[in-house]
Amino acid sequence: MEKPVDEVALTLGEPYEQVRRQSHSTLPSLTEENSINLYVRRPAIFRLTDPRYGFATPAAKFLSLYANQQGNVTLVTLSPQVETLPLDESMAILTDLQNQFRRGGWTPLHSSTNRPIEDTPGTRNAIRACNAPTTRWQADNKYQVSLNIRCFRTDDRPNDERYLITLDLNFPVFKDNPDD
Template identity: 35%
Template sequence: MKLRFSHLRWRYWALLVLGFILALVAARQALRPLWNDPVIVVEIGGTYESMMERSTTRFSPLIRGHIWAGSPKSDARLRFIDSQFGFETPLARFLSVGFDDNVVDDLRMSPQIEPLLIDDAMKVIVDLQTQWCAKGWKPMGTQGDPTIADTPEWRAYVRQGVLPGVSFWQAGDKYQAMLILARFRDSRHLDQERYLITLAVAEPWIPFDEIEDRRLESHHFPPPLPEKGAIPCPSQPS
């Protein structure tokens, strides 16, 4: 009798543990986005509703009939979707999407969750520009704002903290991107050099084809020029 009672108790605990494991697996499947990086999927000209269907994190509620901006409720990657010009960023703590009613108008973000050391900041810059080169984006206004590169000259330029590095990119006649790299005083790491990246994307707002590039001579603190003969997007066919 005692043996049977022990056997039944063992089966009871085994079934209880099994049930707990199955419940945990089911909950994990139901909440799967919480175990992966949350993603905000943005399409310029797309709708708020379409963005929310594709994204894996909560976002500010829709404000009908107004020009407004919202942001995700958690750190999130940006997945910028376009059949030709799409790209993706690292996790971002600041990510703001602008709307006209329910239509996506622009986005502004810092593709990082904290100010970065220069090595890490340059990795983000290089990765974004590599994606753009591969997808057919072109650097613009390079006479006045040369493309940011991971070179000793560029590192020395931004390290001084006088002016940020700024580069402009354009995707056909559909989008422009402004990429900024600046030194940032991080109160949590006063003994370290930290850097902030800013990215803005919208329909073209600077008519580069209609204006002369700003001349470097007009800069009181000119950014580094690329090496002679350097190709900003060597992976692109000429």
């Protein structure tokens, strides 16, 4: 029998201990020493449970939460993958996430400088050149997401083309018009 994948389910602002209870994951107990690095110890799907703006990611090996002094979750950082991936697989994840944002009513933020990451030859060339394109999305005045993709090369395999996606979810940081 195949073991179910772990899941971290939350809405920003919820008490961290409530997030632990409603999630099926390896998130540690909250202490004064670890509030800035509450991370899973095995891969987990992340699900934003907001009824309007919710979305879900593929399993993430790196998924970390930050809790403020009151013990409420205010930031989520993750790489929605369990390993670095080839460009085709990375683009599929990026496209899926952005489509979930669009369907949920999220809008591109500062789109003149941080356009959505589209699967075009020009974008692929920029990614291969390690330019790390970044896009930002906003859900009304509730949430903001920063999403980027970076080259990931190692000295022992310099020609192995692999990529790492990073997603940061937080409360609005930028107050400008989402259509700027």
